[in-house]
Amino acid sequence: MNNIKEGCMKPKLLNFESESTEIYPVEKFPSKTLEKAVEVFSSLPGVGKKTALRYVLHLLKEDAGTIENFSEVLQNLSNNIQHCKNCFNISDNPVCEVCSNPKREQEVICIVQDIRDVLAIESTMQYKGVYHVLGGLISPIDSVGPNDIKINELIHRLQTSRINEVIMALSTTMEGDTTNFYLFKKIKDFPVKITTLARGVAFGDELEYTDEITLARSITNRVPYENTLAR
Amino acid sequence: MYLKELSLFNFKNYSEAFFEFSEKANFFGGNNGIGKTNLLDAIYYTSFCKSFFNPIDSQNIQSEKDFFMLKGLYLKDGEESIVHCSIKRNQKKLFKLNKKTYERLAEHIGKFPLVMVSPADVLLILEGSETRRKFLDGIIAQSNKNYLDNLLNYNRALAQRNVLLKQMAASGRCDKESVFLWNEQLVKFGNPIYEARCEFIRDFIPIFRSYYSQISDINETVSLVYESMLLENNFTELLENAYSRDRAATHTTCGIHKDDMTFFINDFPVKKFASQGQQKTYLLSLRLAQAQYITEKLKMKPIILLDDIYDKLDDERLARLIAILVNDSFGQLFITDTHPQRIPQVFEKLQIPVKINILQASEV
Ligand SMILES: [Zn+2]
Numbered sequence: 001m002n003n004i005k006e007g008c009m010k011p012k013l014l015n016f017e018s019e020s021t022e023i024y025p026v027e028k029f030p031s032k033t034l035e036k037a038v039e040v041f042s043s044l045p046g047v048g049k050k051t052a053l054r055y056v057l058h059l060l061k062e063d064a065g066t067i068e069n070f071s072e073v074l075q076n077l078s079n080n081i082q083h084c085k086n087c088f089n090i091s092d093n094p095v096c097e098v099c100s101n102p103k104r105e106q107e108v109i110c111i112v113q114d115i116r117d118v119l120a121i122e123s124t125m126q127y128k129g130v131y132h133v134l135g136g137l138i139s140p141i142d143s144v145g146p147n148d149i150k151i152n153e154l155i156h157r158l159q160t161s162r163i164n165e166v167i168m169a170l171s172t173t174m175e176g177d178t179t180n181f182y183l184f185k186k187i188k189d190f191p192v193k194i195t196t197l198a199r200g201v202a203f204g205d206e207l208e209y210t211d212e213i214t215l216a217r218s219i220t221n222r223v224p225y226e227n228t229l230a231r
Numbered sequence: 232m233y234l235k236e237l238s239l240f241n242f243k244n245y246s247e248a249f250f251e252f253s254e255k256a257n258f259f260g261g262n263n264g265i266g267k268t269n270l271l272d273a274i275y276y277t278s279f280c281k282s283f284f285n286p287i288d289s290q291n292i293q294s295e296k297d298f299f300m301l302k303g304l305y306l307k308d309g310e311e312s313i314v315h316c317s318i319k320r321n322q323k324k325l326f327k328l329n330k331k332t333y334e335r336l337a338e339h340i341g342k343f344p345l346v347m348v349s350p351a352d353v354l355l356i357l358e359g360s361e362t363r364r365k366f367l368d369g370i371i372a373q374s375n376k377n378y379l380d381n382l383l384n385y386n387r388a389l390a391q392r393n394v395l396l397k398q399m400a401a402s403g404r405c406d407k408e409s410v411f412l413w414n415e416q417l418v419k420f421g422n423p424i425y426e427a428r429c430e431f432i433r434d435f436i437p438i439f440r441s442y443y444s445q446i447s448d449i450n451e452t453v454s455l456v457y458e459s460m461l462l463e464n465n466f467t468e469l470l471e472n473a474y475s476r477d478r479a480a481t482h483t484t485c486g487i488h489k490d491d492m493t494f495f496i497n498d499f500p501v502k503k504f505a506s507q508g509q510q511k512t513y514l515l516s517l518r519l520a521q522a523q524y525i526t527e528k529l530k531m532k533p534i535i536l537l538d539d540i541y542d543k544l545d546d547e548r549l550a551r552l553i554a555i556l557v558n559d560s561f562g563q564l565f566i567t568d569t570h571p572q573r574i575p576q577v578f579e580k581l582q583i584p585v586k587i588n589i590l591q592a593s594e595v
């Protein structure tokens with residue numbers, strides 16, 4: 001008989017290495033001011049209490065000038081930043097640098113979700129047209145409907161300026177896809193060419209994370225939007 | 232493919248434990264509450280990234296501890312793979328394969344296929360349609376990579392559409408255009424799910440019937456019938472026609488999220504007319520067929536976990552079941568019983584080797 005009878009517990013052979021239980025107690029602060037600062041920093045996306053504390057302690061080590069500079073930059077951010085009245089990109093002036101650049105093709109509009117997409121596309125240096133920043137995607141769960149993003153403003157642009165081409169460059173998430181489709185239905189009767197980025201990236205990939213070469217290629221080789229509708 | 236070693240740390244009743252397993256059959260005896268089922272659940276975790284019993288990860292952490300960790304060493308085609316799972320309270324679940332963290336847990340599903348057979352299977356008969364859809368989805372997702380993505384996307388679109396319907400009801404405004412926008416997504420992801428389910432049922436029924444007749448000695452015809460509103464209707468039209476109903480109900484009333492299955496023995500529904508013994512045999516056959524289906528699709532034999540299922544199963548059926556499980560179509564076997572001798576005796580009678588572990592309180 002081959003039955004093996006034995007106790008099955010042994011001291012751990014497979015050890016759990018670095019994933020042990022390091023605990024950083026950051027609940028008790030010696031100062032209310034410090035606590036407040038940590039709280040503010042940790043309200044930033046991706047910053048936990050631990051990282052926030054590291055930032056604050058780092059700032060405390062700097063001289064007064066550095067901190068003053070920091071707060072001035074933040075103040076300016078809230079006082080001086082505006083949105084381009086044309087494309088809703090973030091700008092120092094009523095009309096942004098892209099829209100006011102005479103070398104850019106004003107007849108080609110690239111629709112993006114937010115400024116990060118503008119930065120990503122600009123970094124390829126392959127795009128010569130202008131933008132339209134929607135400022136979000138249709139998503140009832142986030143209480144964002146078609147009227148909460150700059151869709152009517154886009155239609156207004158199409159009605160009032162001479163536009164030849166609209167490029168849909170929203171993320172390929174469920175919400176990006178839905179917003180693309182909504183836009184397409186709204187603008188398909190305008191005499192414009194509607195295209196989209198020719199990317200072979202999977203559903204769910206964000207434009208922001210696409211590498212520069214791939215993005216450069218896809219913004220140069222765009223395809224008619226209708227080709228992507230397998231409905 | 233088989234699980235060679237498993238370490239547990241603060242998982243349910245295990246503070247710290249290490250197990251080494253046989254490539255074929257492993258038996259775990261011991262009193263109720265000693266942790267036999269928890270051990271199977273830990274194995275289940277390394278395959279599905281979640282507990283079979285408790286979907287809330289943090290509740291599987293030993294009480295008053297901050298985290299649990301599981302580490303499984305699998306052998307697959309002669310190569311070692313280490314699956315590592317750690318859950319800390321209030322933190323994202325961490326899942327690694329060979330030290331590489333998964334960005335999406337869905338990528339792990341199907342890499343180490345597994346079938347759990349448990350007394351809770353009776354819920355497949357007793358509970359509502361959601362339990363049976365989960366059964367379908369669980370099997371298909373292990374063998375069809377797009378299926379889980381389609382399902383996640385479908386559920387996302389469904390959630391968006393339902394929130395919109397509720398927002399409309401609350402504000403009294405009507406936005407048909409926006410609702411229909413989500414129809415597009417439901418159809419886009421729902422149709423391939425429907426097709427995959429139809430195909431699965433077609434392939435599954437003959438396998439299922441064959442196992443039922445192997446375990447049962449009575450000549451009975453068993454069947455399962457897939458029910459979907461999409462069987463006779465175009466999904467787009469269904470959604471369009473249901474608009475006023477959906478508005479009144481403030482949720483989406485038609486689609487593959489309403490699919491169901493009915494189980495039959497000799498054309499009578501199992502739920503109403505089958506004896507407990509028949510139900511047991513029916514459920515076991517479903518699980519065995521599931522394992523066989525996965526083997527055929529993945530060209531890999533899934534691990535089988537059998538948790539205390541022998542109540543209502545006479546010795547003859549039990550012996551037939553074990554004889555089926557240890558033949559070459561099934562993979563590594565984990566089997567628990569409170570009775571320390573009953574299962575080992577069946578193995579002995581069949582002259583099949585089994586690694587016997589009797590769990591005792593001091594070791595847990
Ligand atoms: Zn501008």
